[in-house]
Amino acid sequence: MDEKDRTELATFAGGCFWCMVKPFDELPGIVSVVSGYTGGHTDNPTYGEVGTETTGHVEAVQITYEPELFPYERLLDIYWQLIDPTDKGGQFMDRGYSYRTAIFVHNEEQRAKAEASKAALQASKRFKDPIVTEILPAAPFYSAEALHQDYYKTHPLDYKLYLKGSGRDEFLEQHWNSPEDQKRLRNQLTRLQYEVTQHKATEPPYENAYWNEFHDGIYVDVISGDPLFSSADKFDSASGWPSFTGPVAGGLVRREADYSGGEVRTALRSRLSGAYLGHLFFDGPEPAKQHYRVNSAALRFIPKEELEANGLGRYLVLLNG
Template identity: 45%
Template sequence: MKFKLSLLLPFFAMVLVMTSFFGTAEQSKTESSTNGRNEVATLAGGCFWCTESDLEKLPGVIDVVSGYAGGQVKNPTYKQVSSGKTEHIEVIQVTFDPEKVTYEQVLDQFFRHIDPTDDKGSFVDRGPQYRPAIFYHSDTQKQIATQFMADIEKLGVFNKPLKTELRPFQSFWLAEDYHQDYYKRNSVRYKYYRYSSGRDSYLDDIFGSDRKSNPVTLRQMIDEQALLSHGKTYIKPSDKQLRQTLTQMQYYVTQEDGTERAFKNEFWDNKAEGIYVDVITGEPLFSSTDKYRSGTGWPSFTKPINDAFVVTQTDYKMVYPRTEVRSRFGDSHLGHVFKDGPEPTGLRYCMNSAAMRFIAKEELNNEGYEEYMSLFNE
């Protein structure tokens, strides 16, 4: 069947415009190692029988294997590592699908099942070969782990300073076959060891005895703490009120997950100093200090003002999955975040102007956002 080129030109034009906002096809392949490319995390949290068991329970994790990392001895044996003389640490390598679970979520599961404050061992297992560590595979993993550990430290849930090492990954040696899936192959001995080790009693003390039936992530705790310290509440009006107060475009974008036109929106080229808040609730979202000209025709930022006010979720409305960004309390559709932004985050929060209201630096005090004046005094 033959087609006239003139009939296809409108389609090509539409694709060119849309890829600026949604990311190109090539970007979608490399954005977060998607389309069949999984990611790997290498983590040390004491006995690898236990950490392997705990990480395999996380949805989105494809496989977990036990092994050794951190030392100079090639292909070490368990006997050599357990002697504490090889500089190796017992670790697990976690293979996960970044479309289903993020690296931070893997770390969240990891930290909620270890003692990250003990650098002399892990529960009954003593010695440097059992100390906690994260071996990062990329600068992005290093950055995520650094920020997440800083957030955990500020949260104070472990009651002691973190002693978890953050080290560049160099090599991984697979442990002997009998160590793999030990909790499945030797369930009775494993349960006895785990109970006797004190791991679960420690975790119950930290996270509560209902931590398995009613799990709360560290990220949820961090966000809740941030909201409590903020001291403000944000309430979403009824749909009837929204239809009366929002413009047609604002309603379309925030309530119907719409997208405004590139270069034809209010803030794409706004260079004034100030912050951007949710147009409905007033939740603080982004700052001009993190805004940059992405060339897409939409306002773009490297990070939110406070992660507690934004929620991300996978969006399957296009051919390939994207990460949608919404406000926490207003549940407004804001835009999407892509991994093709500049340093220091490498992220591009590509937002709709219609979903936000701009408050100039000079008006922050009058509008009740005086705490953000510090962003412009640094």
Template identity: 40%
Template sequence: MKQLKSMWRVIAFTAFSLLSIASYAAVKDTATTDQGYQKATLAGGCFWCTESDLEKLNGVIDVVSGYSGGELENPTYKEVSSGTSGHIEVIDVTYDPNVVNYEQVLDQFFRHIDPTDDQGSFVDRGPQYRPAIFYRSETQKQIAADFMAEIEALGVFKKPLKTELIPFEKFWPAESYHQDYYKNHSIRYSYYRYASGRDQYLDEIFGDDRKDNPVTLREMIDAQKAEEMTSTNTRYSRPSDEKIRAMLSDIEYEVTQEDGTEPAFRNRYWDNKQAGIYVDIVSGEPLFSSTHKYKSGTGWPSFTQPINEQYVVTKPDNSLFYTRTEVRSKIADSHLGHVFEDGPAPTGLRYCMNSAAMRFVPVDKMADAGYEDYLYLFESQ
């Protein structure tokens, strides 16, 4: 099959030599285009297939097949397919961030490849077909690393992920014949795709009804977390009012029970740089992680997202002359702070919390304190 596929491509390259990569320029840019669209460069084996699958995602503007990762200028398919040029077959995805975000693009990508095989992809063997994410910014790198850690914990692929994170340098569009191959040569494409074993593998992982009833990896991850929370909720509980009064200091009680706010820059965690998690001071519910903490300049500990949204609830707060969004813990019902829409990527949110509402658990103490389920947050550090 590899010989048959290669023969088609070599013939195509010869036939289209006048339109070959000599007329293309390498693309080297950031994650955002002049039109406000964003880009993702992904490797998942045969780019005929990954181009086809990513173009089905709502919000994707364009997908171009090509090559990245090698140092050879103007690579041809023949050079890349030999496995000696250092390039990988990739797709360059342009998407509208107002419709779909980077994690959702990765979600679609991972549900249509084998991310566990670093020796090739299905029938195509060699390093030029291995799975990889070419990140175009540190934000993309962090989103990809976090998402892959969650996928790993989910265990849906049954083998460890072997998908590389590689800094993006250049993208070389493939020969014209390869673009939209699944549309322009549908019979040959269908035959190759079936014979490659890709869909049989995906049916085994995600079910043979995955096309009619797709379930995203994010939905699977959230469902697993909800199930785990249901089974472990007995671990966390709200003590009696009398016990809460006895266990908390005056400022801790004022903040958590009377919806107070502690002084900016004069609280214990606003400048804490240790690795670990922050838990509810009353119940111990896991709330936030140092991996999502950033210096907001406000004087309060700020985070881009919670550890597990199942333990955090929000509600309108009209106590001032404008409406804010209050953040409370689910089980203890402690007032934690407020969330604002002026935070950094990837969420654009700023969870501005009161130190007095939380207790910090250093990463080296998490297992002993019963928070080993969240150690995956620190695996890439």
């Protein structure tokens, strides 16, 4: 098997599995996210049986992913930002053994990376209490019933009501978008970069870094370094801002409604960092006519000849066509 086509498994328990699918789903390199049960002592448990707390199983998600496109370390980064790792008794409003947190590792390489990630989180003092999430050997994984697969897609209203009622989002906002986090961002970014990415400011047209940059390369998120746009998709929109016909991978750019300024527009955000990027219009080149108008301040350009050194060599194929 070609190295770039290799897939691996990652298994995470983080409370209700309904809430553990969407954050990983449809990212580049994520092949599938399956809700299920693992870690117990019975075969083929049902949702009802696991809920009785007698099978030893926990609700979990098992992710099939391509490590060359989405490394295990990034999966861990997302995982920690979905849970309360200091809670032994469950997660948020779901209490009991079956809702505890755990990382189930499939090999020693995953174990080493999970242990290092857990130690770094503890050392960061982001949480005052000890990190109690266990790192355990992977056990047989049983897929949950069809009702529980992709619940955020099949039952969107119920999912949103449950997520809001659980208190999960409020907890995560408190711990991952704290005043300390904002202070770190201010130190990391220029004033303009901070105002654009965090407060949806718009930089001046024709007075920004990349509006007329047409060298070969990849444009990454200025905060996280995630690859967002390619020079192969860049075009001159005569707007004074860098413009693209589409992102490198749709899963890394999120669209949302923007009602500011007295009109309805489609705003763009970097999915993993949450950074505001710009807007999507439909006055671009044929056939799709998509025009991703992005602020230079939200991007960092990596020239073609520097992609390998920056761990982005897999995107050279986009530039060599």
